[in-house]
Amino acid sequence: MTVRRTLVFALACVLFTGLFSALSQSQPAAAAESPDDVAAQTLADRYSPVVRLQKLGTRCDSGEQFQPTDVNAVLGDQQVALRGPWRPPDLVRTQPEGTDLGRGYPGHFLDFPGDPLRPGCDYAEWSARINSTHPATVYAHVVADPAYPGQLSLEYWFFYIFNDYNNTHEGDWESVQLVFDAPTPAAALTTNPTAIGFSQHGGAERARWGDSKLEIVDGTHPVVYPAAGSHANKYGQRLYLGRGSEGLGCDDTTRPATELRPDVAYVPMDRADYLKQYPWLAFEGRWGERQRSFFDGPTGPNQKTSWLHPIQDAEATWRDDSTTVPAGKVLGPSGTGVFCTAVGTGSNLLRETLDRIWLLGLLLAALVVLIWFAASRTRWSDAAPLPARRRRAWGQSVVSALRLFRQRPGLFGGFAAAFVVLGLATLLLADLQAARRDSPTDLGAPTENATGLWASILALAITVLTAATYVALLAAVTSTLDRLDRDVPVTAAFTWHDVRSRARPLAAVAVRYFVIIAVLTIIVATIPLAIYYAAGRAFAIPAVMAEQVSASTALKRSRLLVKGRWWRTAGPLAIIVGLGLSVGPIAGIILLLATDLRPTLINVVSSLLFALAMPLVAAAVVYLYFDRSTTQAESPGSGDLPEPDRTYSRQGRP
Known part of the structure; x- marks a missing residue:
């Protein structure tokens, strides 16, 4: 009898434990499966961007060495550290996880392996290693702007581990934002976006859905061209000139070679829900080493104005076009x-x-x-x-x-x-x-x-x-x-x-002069010889005209004048x-x-x-x-130089 009671009690415990476990596991799923989130995730999958990266360089400091990276590839890595805002920065934690960043840590920063002021190949090699085991990823988030209740924003956030541009710095967050004239994700599924914005350094460029400059694949997927190194999102294959919010310098998207369709990591709409899944979105520090001026690491998406007020930010910062560098070679240095x-x-x-x-x-x-x-x-x-x-x-x-x-x-x-x-x-x-x-x-x-x-x-x-x-x-x-x-x-x-x-x-004279210089400049080691030759024969053309000598004599004459x-x-x-x-x-x-x-x-x-x-x-x-x-x-020994052979008359006619 005792044995029977023991078996019944044990069976009841197993059933109760299994039921409790099932109920406890079903709670987050139920939260993630809210109607708005289901529709928002469908929306995010429908409009996920196609990324055309620039050609990979033959060296670690040329071309494009980085791709949109899964944040999980960085967090927990043994070469990453979380440091405090003090000087010198104190080590808070090595191999920080997402739950660690969930504490906020304002003023802190993540420190990646390498020196952003002298990057060498460190970041390129690290990026290749961590991305070899993680797929390219983009983070999608749907948010409503309180100031624009009839509109909705769908944001895609790209994370790169390094900005290899004029202002080199660790970490780089870029975004693509679509705007819908719809109050809910379900309503947005029944219409097309009205506008799209590509982040570019300190600003963004807009396009109307269907504009000729916007490429769309399969009817819904916008094509984005990240510029080599800077990852500024562009609409076409151009050399772009940056001033003001366009950045200072020139962004190159002329050589797309790799087409990616990053995995879409959906970020739930409600803060409590997305912090359960992505606790690092509570991080208030910088995603990269702290440096002076514009070499500083960037803040994350949750620190951007567009995270909570996307339409307001778009109205304030988006511009209608970008400046392209003219390709046609003009006279002289352009x-x-x-x-x-x-x-x-x-x-x-x-x-x-x-x-x-x-x-x-x-x-x-x-x-x-x-x-x-x-x-x-x-x-x-x-x-x-x-x-x-x-x-x-x-x-x-x-x-x-x-x-x-x-x-x-x-x-x-x-x-x-x-x-x-x-x-x-x-x-x-x-x-x-x-x-x-x-x-x-x-x-x-x-x-x-x-x-x-x-x-x-x-x-x-x-x-x-x-x-x-x-x-x-x-x-x-x-x-x-x-x-x-x-x-x-x-x-x-x-x-x-x-x-x-x-x-x-x-x-x-011209053919010999320019051909010899061109040949000597092909090889770096002979460039000094090209400079020496260029200065030594610089007076050959005047000698031809003023002294009426042949090409060979003029080149010799110039060399003697400079000797x-x-x-x-x-x-x-x-x-x-x-x-x-x-x-x-x-x-x-x-x-x-x-x-x-x-x-x-x-x-x-x-x-x-x-x-x-x-x-x-x-x-x-x-x-x-x-x-x-x-x-x-006027100097001694000049009598062996060739004499001018003038054929001009006093009136100046030949």
Whole structure:
């Protein structure tokens, strides 16, 4: 009897325990299966984005090395630490879990393996390791805005472990947000979104559902192009120029190579429910190492305005378009191209010296001293433009060129006009390139078809045209100064006749000069030889015109003029040519930062300034040539140099 009672009691305990366990496990499921959440999850699956990542770089510091990451791949990892807000930051916990972050921890931050100021390959290798066992993931959350009761927001949040952009930093949260004219998720399932916003640095860009710039797959899945490194979400394959809320720099989406359909991790609508499933959404700290300025790690989605007030945030921060960098190569360095390079270079310099302010101060001081030294080691006064054949300091060469331009604006204006015509030709070639790839004719926004044989041929043609025009300009300015020196008539017709009569040796010098430099610059180790050769033969074109010698003799003549004075020649040439090349881009950068002008127009302005500067540069180079030739003639042992073979009459006709 006792045994029977014991068995009955044991069986009752088992049944009771099983029933209690089943009831306790069913409670969260019941909460997660609320009608609104069921409809919201269906909505999240229906509109989940298609992500087209950029081409993986061949090195860890190029291309795209990161993908949308499952937060669970980071939390609990032995290389992650939670640190406090004190200085130096104290270690709070290693391998923090989601439940640890659920305590809030305002002012704290997660510390990932690596140094964001000198990332090297650490983050790329860590990302590859943790993502190899976790699928790409996006977190979907549906939220109603109290200020807009008739609308609903569906947000997708992407987490990347590193922002490999100008402002390198650990952690990166980006989002895609859809807006519905519907009060509930169930109602949203019966209609289409009215608008969509892609996060981009400090702002976002909107599109109407069905806009031509928005790609949609299978009727409901928007296509997003994360920019390489920065992960700013873009609508197309372009090179985007950032100012203000668009970020500072250039975002590249021109080479999409990997298409992902991340797993959708649905975040319940109610705070209590989503904190049970994702306790890390209560974290009030930063998802990345604390650093100065914009190298700091970001806060999480729950700390963004759009988390609780998505429609209000959209109305306040979304803009209608983004600025694209014109792809068509214009005459001279473009303002936008130099802007992209300058921002990247400047941010790298700042990043490398941020924790070594003394080094940044030392570099700036060295630059100031160098400019002061170069300016003080020359003379600027007594710079009469004529006679051309006399000894001058390089500062006097610059001033003489300016005064000559002022005295003969018509003639030098004609020289500048030749470059303007060339600039128009390059714009036409750019439009042809844009038309060939069926893209908008805004000087072409580059796409994946912007490279290839046709683009390479166009780029080569523009480069050859620019070089040929500069050679002709340098020859024309030399002829002009030579005629003025000999007091014979100077007109545009005479000048261009002189250039045409010396076309063969000019072409031979140009081909040898530019081909040798191009070959030497292909290999990094021989770049110093290219620089040495470029300065040593810089006076070959003036020698062809002023001394009427062959191409080979002109190259030899230039080498002899520079021999023993290479540094004194290369320095002034670098300053003069550098000033001429930089005036357009500097003006372009100022216009980019201070105005809302279209980049196309800004590049045209840069090109026009380049066209005006080149005749001045050519005149200054010719004055340097006459200084060297005069100095050489006055020095002993110059009798073995070739004599000029002039064929001009006193009236200036050949």
